[in-house]
Amino acid sequence: MRIGIDFGTTHTVVALVDRGNYPVVSFEGGDFVPSLVAAHDSSGTLRWGWDAAAVRYEPGWTLLPSLKRLLNDAGPGTEVTVGSRRFAIGALLEGFFSALHRELVERSNAGIAANDSITAAVSVPANASTAQRFLTLEAFKAGGFTVEALLNEPSAAGFEYAHRNRRDGRREHLVVYDLGGGTFDASLLRMTGKTNEVLATNGVRRLGGDDFDEAILALVLEKAGARDSDAAARALVLEECVRVKEALSPNSRRFMVDLAALDREPLVLPVEDVHEACARLIARTLEAVEELVDEAEGVTWADVASLYVVGGGGLFPLVPRLLKERFGDKRVRRSPHPFAATAMGLAVWLDREGGYGLEERLSRHFGVFREGGAGQDVVFDTIFEKGTPVPAPGAPPVVVTRRYRAAHDVGHFRFLECSRLKDTRPDGDVTPWDEAFFPFEPGLRAADLSSARIQRREGGPEIAETYALGSEGAVTVTVTDATDGFARTFRLTR
Ligand SMILES: Nc1ncnc2c1ncn2[C@@H]1O[C@H](COP(=O)(O)OP(=O)(O)OP(=O)(O)O)[C@@H](O)[C@H]1O
Ligand SMILES: [Mg+2]
Numbered sequence: 001m002r003i004g005i006d007f008g009t010t011h012t013v014v015a016l017v018d019r020g021n022y023p024v025v026s027f028e029g030g031d032f033v034p035s036l037v038a039a040h041d042s043s044g045t046l047r048w049g050w051d052a053a054a055v056r057y058e059p060g061w062t063l064l065p066s067l068k069r070l071l072n073d074a075g076p077g078t079e080v081t082v083g084s085r086r087f088a089i090g091a092l093l094e095g096f097f098s099a100l101h102r103e104l105v106e107r108s109n110a111g112i113a114a115n116d117s118i119t120a121a122v123s124v125p126a127n128a129s130t131a132q133r134f135l136t137l138e139a140f141k142a143g144g145f146t147v148e149a150l151l152n153e154p155s156a157a158g159f160e161y162a163h164r165n166r167r168d169g170r171r172e173h174l175v176v177y178d179l180g181g182g183t184f185d186a187s188l189l190r191m192t193g194k195t196n197e198v199l200a201t202n203g204v205r206r207l208g209g210d211d212f213d214e215a216i217l218a219l220v221l222e223k224a225g226a227r228d229s230d231a232a233a234r235a236l237v238l239e240e241c242v243r244v245k246e247a248l249s250p251n252s253r254r255f256m257v258d259l260a261a262l263d264r265e266p267l268v269l270p271v272e273d274v275h276e277a278c279a280r281l282i283a284r285t286l287e288a289v290e291e292l293v294d295e296a297e298g299v300t301w302a303d304v305a306s307l308y309v310v311g312g313g314g315l316f317p318l319v320p321r322l323l324k325e326r327f328g329d330k331r332v333r334r335s336p337h338p339f340a341a342t343a344m345g346l347a348v349w350l351d352r353e354g355g356y357g358l359e360e361r362l363s364r365h366f367g368v369f370r371e372g373g374a375g376q377d378v379v380f381d382t383i384f385e386k387g388t389p390v391p392a393p394g395a396p397p398v399v400v401t402r403r404y405r406a407a408h409d410v411g412h413f414r415f416l417e418c419s420r421l422k423d424t425r426p427d428g429d430v431t432p433w434d435e436a437f438f439p440f441e442p443g444l445r446a447a448d449l450s451s452a453r454i455q456r457r458e459g460g461p462e463i464a465e466t467y468a469l470g471s472e473g474a475v476t477v478t479v480t481d482a483t484d485g486f487a488r489t490f491r492l493t494r
Pocket of ligand 1: 008184311
């Protein structure tokens with residue numbers, strides 16, 4: 001069985017490859033699995049997905065929503081507190097994907113038997129760091145899936161568009177606008193025949209429907225004079241705000257919130273107040289889209305026929321309204337499957353019969369800090385620039401090697417990823433990896449180098465640093481002592 005899986009901040013959606021169709025899988029509670037974890041405070045028992053949703057109001061259980069959001073800054077050693085306990089983030093993720101596997105086999109209409117092997121194409125936000133990409137991949141594998149490819153979410157959604165709308169090989173430029181529960185991503189694609197080429201990507205890692213909810217909650221608590229409510233009451237009011245937000249239509253005039261959780265009368269706000277609370281969040285997405293097209297070489301707005309809106313956040317009525325005001329009525333098109341476009345696009349891509357191809361680019365810069373002249377100021381050395389073509393799934397990595405003679409006893413590497421460079425300095429969304437150390441002195445190979453006082457040494461060994469950019473859009477670093485081939489690989493660090 002071949003499937004596309006979109007692990008979202010709120011919803012995890014699965015689509016099948018089924019003889020030229022890409023149906024979305026239904027589970028017992030809906031066409032998705034909630035991306036939730038629940039932990040029992042005293043026993044530490046964990047539940048995931050629909051089972052976690054089922055215990056959300058039961059005493060003794062603590063819910064961890066938006067699990068994926070934690071991956072923004074996570075590394076392999078990251079721990080998360082749920083209720084009274086701490087868990088390794090990798091273990092929570094693995095548990096989630098194992099549970100998803102069980103749901104698919106036991107409680108869905110996918111028609112997968114327990115011993116069927118499942119090959120999946122999976123996705124991450126376009127802006128995801130190397131650590132997020134590897135953590136997600138490892139967890140899918142541990143959950144029992146064979147992962148054939150990891151695509152960026154808006155690139156995947158571009159295939160759903162292509163499958164639905166493209167009837168001839170004509171060249172076409174498309175902006176995918178993906179506003180989900182936790183992330184905003186925009187990509188500019190050039191579609192020629194069945195090949196989608198990613199020209200540029202821009203996004204905001206921490207911006208999604210969750211932030212709209214928080215902004216509305218703050219407004220409601222303020223208007224109700226209840227800003228000092230306790231956490232339990234806030235959580236209930238937040239849920240109510242989400243419910244009312246999701247029920248808004250373009251014709252809604254009022255925003256009515258039940259405040260029984262605070263022992264108060266319902267609060268009625270003019271919808272304009274709610275719009276005002278969310279407008280600045282939407283404005284950031286419009287800026288990101290402007291920048292995306294402005295910075296793309298050789299493409300102007302005149303070339304961009306459509307702006308394709310996917311993701312549940314795009315259902316908030318003010319979003320299409322402001323998009324149309326800024327980019328034109330005709331250009332803005334909404335996917336008929338806002339929640340499933342990414343999963344369906346993954347399935348379209350995975351379908352060998354479909355013949356679709358992808359030319360993806362690195363969405364962030366990758367580089368390393370090095371000592372400058374005479375061991376003085378530190379300079380940032382870019383290894384892979386944002387926009388570097390990423391190899392297709394299954395193709396070999398792009399490799400860059402640097403060689404030099406070691407001038408110290410220990411190599412201390414500070415690798416880093418960022419969304420922008422400003423005067424050659426990292427800027428924008430910056431993700432430093434954990435610090436990495438390499439013994440240039442053979443006698444130090446068994447030592448813990450993290451607290452070593454690094455000394456200058458003349459005539460050290462010849463060192464090779466090899467950087468490999470894989471099809472997942474992630475980087476692996478290997479440092480080798482050329483004298484005898486002793487090497488260390490830095491991979492799951494962040
Ligand atoms: N009718 C609606 N109006 C406004 N917002 C909505 C509506 N329906 C859903 N949403 C919001 O959409 C968000 C979920 O969208 P979606 O399922 O696309 O996100 P996700 O894929 O889980 O997250 P991400 O892609 O950011 O990881 C939630 O914040 C939800 O409140
Ligand atoms: Mg999504």
